[in-house]
Amino acid sequence: xxxxxxxxxxxxxxxxxxxxxxxxxxxxxxxxxxxxxxxxxxxxxxxxxxxxxxxxxxxxxxxxxxxxxxxxxxxxxxxxxxxxxxxxxxxxxxxxxxxxxxxxxxxxxxxxxxxxxxxxxxxxxxxxxxxxxxxxxxxxxxxxxxxxxxxxxxxxxxxxxxxxxxxxxxxxxxxxxxxxxxxxxxxxxxxxxxxxxxxxxxxxxxxxxxxxxxxxxxxxxxxxxxxxxxxxxxxxxxxxxxxxxxxxxxxxxxxxxxxxxxxxxxxxxxxxxxxxxxxxxxxxxxxxxxxxxxxxxxxxxxxxxxxxxxxxxxxxxxxxxxxxxxxxxxxxxxxxxxxxxxxxxxxxxxxxxxxxxxxxxxxxxxxxxxxxxxxxxxxxxxxxxxxxxxxxxxxxxxxxxxxxxxxxxxxxxxxxxxxxxxxxxxxxxxxxxxxxxxxxxxxxxxxxxxxxxxxxxxxxxxxxxxxxxxxxxxxxxxxxxxxxxxxx
Numbered sequence: 160x161x162x163x164x165x166x167x168x169x170x171x172x173x174x175x176x177x178x179x180x181x182x183x184x185x186x187x188x189x190x191x192x193x194x195x196x197x198x199x200x201x202x203x204x205x206x207x208x209x210x211x212x213x214x215x216x217x218x219x220x221x222x223x224x225x226x227x228x229x230x231x232x233x234x235x236x237x238x239x240x241x242x243x244x245x246x247x248x249x250x251x252x253x254x255x256x257x258x259x260x261x262x263x264x265x266x267x268x269x270x271x272x273x274x275x276x277x278x279x280x281x282x283x284x285x286x287x288x289x290x291x292x293x294x295x296x297x298x299x300x301x302x303x304x305x306x307x308x309x310x311x312x313x314x315x316x317x318x319x320x321x322x323x324x325x326x327x328x329x330x331x332x333x334x335x336x337x338x339x340x341x342x343x344x345x346x347x348x349x350x351x352x353x354x355x356x357x358x359x360x361x362x363x364x365x366x367x368x369x370x371x372x373x374x375x376x377x378x379x380x381x382x383x384x385x386x387x388x389x390x391x392x393x394x395x396x397x398x399x400x401x402x403x404x405x406x407x408x409x410x411x412x413x414x415x416x417x418x419x420x421x422x423x424x425x426x427x428x429x430x431x432x433x434x435x436x437x438x439x440x441x442x443x444x445x446x447x448x449x450x451x452x453x454x455x456x457x458x459x460x461x462x463x464x465x466x467x468x469x470x471x472x473x474x475x476x477x478x479x480x481x482x483x484x485x486x487x488x489x490x491x492x493x494x495x496x497x498x499x500x501x502x503x504x505x506x507x508x509x510x511x512x513x514x515x516x517x518x519x520x521x522x523x524x525x526x527x528x529x530x531x532x533x534x535x536x537x538x539x540x541x542x543x544x545x546x547x548x549x550x551x552x553x554x555x556x557x558x559x560x561x562x563x564x565x566x567x568x569x570x571x572x573x574x575x576x577x578x579x580x581x582x583x584x585x586x587x588x589x590x591x592x593x594x595x596x597x598x599x600x601x602x603x604x605x606x607x608x609x610x611x612x613x614x615x616x617x618x619x620x621x622x623x624x625x626x627x628x629x630x631x632x633x634x635x636x637x638x639x640x641x642x643x644x645x646x647x
Contacts, residue, residue: 166229166231166232166233167192167232167233167234167235168189168190168191168192168198168225168228168229168232168233168234168235169189169190169191169192169234169235169236169237170187170188170189170190170218170221170222170224170225170234170235170236170237171187171188171190171221171236171237171238171279171284171286171287172185172186172187172188172214172217172218172220172221172236172238172287173185173186173187173214173217173238173239173240173284173287173288173290173291174186174210174211174212174213174214174215174216174217174240174291175210175213175288175291175292175295176208176209176210176212176213177295178207179209179210179485179488179489180207180208180209181207182204182206182207182295182298182299183204183205183206183207183208183209183210183212183213183295184202184203184204184205184213184291184292184293184294184295184297184298184304185201185202185203185205185213185214185216185217185220185290185291185294186200186201186202186217186286186287186288186289186290186291186292186293186294186311187200187201187202187217187218187220187221187224187287187290188200188201188221188286188287188290188311188312189221189224189225189228192235197286197312198228199224199225199227199228200224200290200306200309200311200312201217201220201221201223201224201290202220202290202291202293202294202304202309203216203220203294203303203304204294204295204297204298204302204303204304205294206298209257209488210240210488210489211240211242211243211255211257211258211488211491212257212258212261213291214238214240214242214243215243215258215261215262215265216261217238217287217291218236218238218243218247218261218265219261219264219265219268221236221287222234222236222265222268222269222274223268225269226268226269232273233273233274233275234269234273234274234275235275235277236274236275236276236277237276237277237278237279237283237284238276238277238278238279238284238287239278239279239280239281239283239284239288240278240491241278241490241491241492242491242492243276243491244276244277244278245278245494246258246262247262247265247266247274247276248276251494253516254516254517255515255516256516258516286311286312287311289310289311290304290309290311293308293309293310293311441586441587441631442586442587443586443587443628443629443630443631443636444581444582444583444585444586444587444588444590444628444629445588445589445590445626445627445628445629445638446578446581446582446590446592446602446626446627446628446629447487447492447493447589447590447591447592447624447625447626448592448594448599448602448603448624448625448626448627449483449507449508449511449591449592449593449594449622449623449624450594450595450596450599450619450620450621450622450623451472451476451480451499451501451503451504451506451507451593451594451595451621451622452472452473452475452476452477452478452479452480452483452503452506452507452621452622453472453473453475453476453479453621453622454470454471454472454473454476454503455470455473456470456535457473457476457621459537460537460538461535461536461537462530462533462534462535462536462537462538462541462560463527463530463534463535464527464528464529464530464534464564464565464595464597465501465526465527465528465529466529466530466531466534466564467530467534467535468534468535469501469502469503470502470503471502471503471506472502472503472506472507476503476506476507476621476622477506477510479507479621479622479646480506480507480510480511480622481510482622482645482646483507483510483511483622483624483645483646484510484511484513484514484515485514485645486624486644486645487511487514487515487591488511488514488515492589493511493515493517493589493590493591494517494585494588494589494590495517495520495585495588495589495590495591496508496511496512496515496517496518496519496520496590496591496593497519497520497521497522497525497581497590497591497592497593498519498520498521498522498525498592498593498594499521499522499525499526499527499593499594499595499598500521500522500523500525500526501526501527501595504525504593504594504595505519505521505593507593507622508591508593511591511593522577522581522592524573524574524576524577524580524598525574525577525592525593525594525595525598526594526595526598527594527595527596527597527598528560528564528565528567528570528595528597529560529563529564529565530560530564530565531559531560531561531562531563531564531565532545532560532561532562532564533545533560533561533562533564541561545561548560548561552566553615556568556571556611567597567601567611567614568611570597570598570601571601571605571611574598574601574602574605575601575605578602578605578629582629586631596619597614599619599625600614600617600619601614602627603617603625603627603637603640604617605635606627606629606635606636606637607637617640617641618641619641620641620643620646622643622645622646623641623642623643624639624641624642624643624645625637625639625640625641625642626638626639
């Protein structure tokens with residue numbers, strides 16, 4: 160057997176909570192890095208806890224299992240929790256009181272320098288995830304997990320056998336990967352040229368609807384390097400780098416500078432990062448854009464800007480804020496929180512901050528439009544009382560609401576200035592911006608290079624999440640728009 164002093168092992172760990180906090184469990188597996196053989200498994204039902212606590216406990220269990228096997232080994236930890244990976248790597252501060260003792264315990268298992276951490280997408284952490292679920296299932300039955308009952312290793316093996324074969328060629332050879340991308344693209348373009356009328360779906364989420372950009376997104380989504388992670392930061396930090404592919408004869412060439420519409424799970428190729436051979440711009444500043452939860456005015460669709468009554472969240476809005484806090488805590492990518500000064504945003508931000516253990520910075524530039532004399536009125540009431548002013552407002556971004564409110568052009572200048580300042584301050588980081596309909600739609604519009612009238616063609620629900628990544632060369636990539644899955 161190889162001596163433990165020269166051996167490296169892989170530890171994959173995960174944790175889960177059905178309720179966050181709720182019934183929780185963790186799972187961890189020690190793997191041979193060469194053969195992929197399962198060397199040890201650990202899992203436990205831990206009672207009521209949060210996702211993050213369960214993830215940390217899974218990490219500790221995995222490290223201890225590795226030490227029991229090979230006391231002098233080095234360890235490569237792979238987890239789908241960005242929070243744990245970044246905190247244990249020393250790049251993020253640990254502020255939450257429940258996390259600090261667990262992180263300290265994990266740090267004591269092996270000497271500093273013998274453990275390295277890597278974030279992986281959830282779909283690559285299925286073995287540990289299955290163990291955590293087995294532990295929670297056992298807890299539901301009033302029992303603890305038993306190794307003899309585990310099928311996690313078998314399931315992981317079956318998943319690997321069902322996966323597509325790796326590309327041929329030496330390690331790091333990009334030729335095979337590019338060939339796969341070309342083949343996928345050729346299939347998509349061929350389907351279109353053959354007169355296919357149905358939509359083609361790649362990775363279960365990207366739909367090619369007949370336009371070249373949709374076809375490109377669908378084809379590239381099938382390539383392994385473009386596997387969507389559901390992680391704002393991971394997708395933004397690793398833009399597609401495949402070379403351009405020539406279209407089929409007679410097909411129009413893709414517009415490399417045009418923004419590509421994306422669903423929640425498919426990365427958008429940045430013009431500078433994906434199609435050109437320019438320098439690596441590094442990790443972008445990623446803004447996760449959260450609209451505040453409902454107020455009493457929201458269901459009635461009343462104008463509610465920065466010049467009105469500054470309402471608080473309603474009971475429904477408070478529930479929405481907690482739901483989005485749960486979702487962002489589970490995702491584990493938020494590093495900073497910045498909020499509009501208005502009460503409804505500060506309340507929403509506070510719910511997330513409490514769950515993540517972060518502070519909230521207030522930014523005046525994120526406030527909603529001042530709707531002047533329209534504050535508190537419905538659209539129909541404004542139409543009845545100020546028809547000419549409303550028509551002008553709908554026709555021109557330079558027109559202001561009745562009574563000295565802000566025009567869309569004024570708001571756009573304010574938001575753009577705020578965007579530039581925050582993007583420079585948070586380069587390479589993932590920041591939650593808690594704001595309102597107009598500022599969020601404006602950030603998306605500017606990122607897409609869309610005209611002002613596009614503001615009227617976007618849906619932005621209460622407590623919805625959108626995301627935009629900003630690169631050092633000035634390019635932007637819209638990652639997500641109006642995601643409300645956490646509210647269902």
